[in-house]
Amino acid sequence: ALMAGETAIHPTPGLGARPEFWMLGSSLFGAQLAAKLGLPYAFASHFAPDHLDSALAVYRRDFQPSEAFEKPHVMVAMNLFVSETEEEAEYLASSQLQAFVALRTGTPGKLPPPVRGYRESLPAPTQAMLAHIGQASAIGTPGQAAEAVRAFVSRTGADEVIFGGSMFDPQARCRSLRLAMEALTG
Template sequence: MRSLHTIALSMLDLVAVREGGTVADALAIALRTAQHAEHLGFTRYWLAEHHNMAGIASSATAVLVGHIAGGTSRIRVGSGGVMLPNHAPLVVAEAFGTLAELYPGRIDLGLGRAPGTDGPTMRALRRDRPETEDDFPRDVAELQRLLGDPQPGQRLIAMPGAGTHVPIWLLGSSLFSAQLAAERGLPFAFASHFAPRLLLQAIDLYRARFRPSATLAQPHVAIGVPLIAAPTDAEAEYLASSTYQRVLGILTGDRRRLQPPVPDFWAQVDGQARSVIGDFLAAAVVGGPETVRAGLQRLADLTGADEFVLVSDVYDPALRLRSLDIAAAAMRADQPPEALPA
């Protein structure tokens, strides 16, 4: 059985705009959450790029990374991820190179292959050229060159960016990015917080084909974990109804701001909706302290993950912080007393 205290704990934030709140409120909540995660000893805090989506305020991802890094002091901050089809690699290298100079040793660059938006928004981003299977690997390689040490005769130099060696992660919900991460010797994060179906297959492929690189000697797997924790299972289920409503909105095309929790949510939806939401959130851990610990242990044993990246969409910001407290306590419950933080 995998010891939970050996697994790194991190967080992914979509910067949800709550019903009745503003974008400014959402940004302030994100910073307070990151500061709390740092206090709890989380390894990293990632922001996800999305566009033209009601209730999500993380579209200007690099700007947010700088905001969070500036308001914290130790925790790593990065993108989970930047959707590379939307951007020229040089622009990404310059942005994250600048961040690395401002916050040395604390910036991550997670890259996604999907556009993270719809067709009209892609055209508005000036990325209406059809993507091919070769584009993403080529763009990743270009970013590696731009963030690495300049080579003799290299004409295109990212300034800032060159020589910063910002760690690149590949993110994905399919086998494509798992294989590419293995070939390039890069850390891999699977998007099991919303698409868990291929989780085990992708991890197995990544580990089997991993080639050590100058930056990573052994495979490193992070998995997305939707997590809602509370003092009791009943309260956690009640709080999780905000997440259930969000998922239902995604699946039905009725996207809204993050909604307050509602009692008896499951009694209000039909069997098909229950099944689809359940598939979407198959990796979720929802419950009181013992349920949370058992759920995290099950994921650890199932995947052998090196890192859990929590996604916790709780409507009340204070209860969201409490949810992280419970998760952190569950992760270190088997840690030797002398190793616990004072």
């Protein structure tokens, strides 16, 4: 029998760890709940940017201090694809762009290999959809990516940024992150 406050779940690794709880959201509801509970709030802007600005405003306006957090704390998510040239970064991003299009057209599947000139090959409405989703993306050279990240942080007032970005080649993803880190911290 379990005693009060006990659970039959034993996480491994991590037993005894005291993880920090966050609210991850992409809507006003998550922002409202995080504010009410005094939790830090992460917004999934890398694939659902529609309610980003209003959710952050609601979260900051309605935040109630908790034992863990005295004031609001925001993380935003960005897609990041960095290479030495803008063309190569766009090529690396094309795997994720294809996956977005497949998901939005009801044909999801495994991450496809990259395609040169993918975005330009699409009809205008699909290009517009990708541009809309991509407002939380940094695709380009290290300098271009750093500029996009800084602009997004300025827009959102985020305390932290988490980077995603599905690439077909894991080594290219590691290189992309390394180039971005050097540009952002150098």
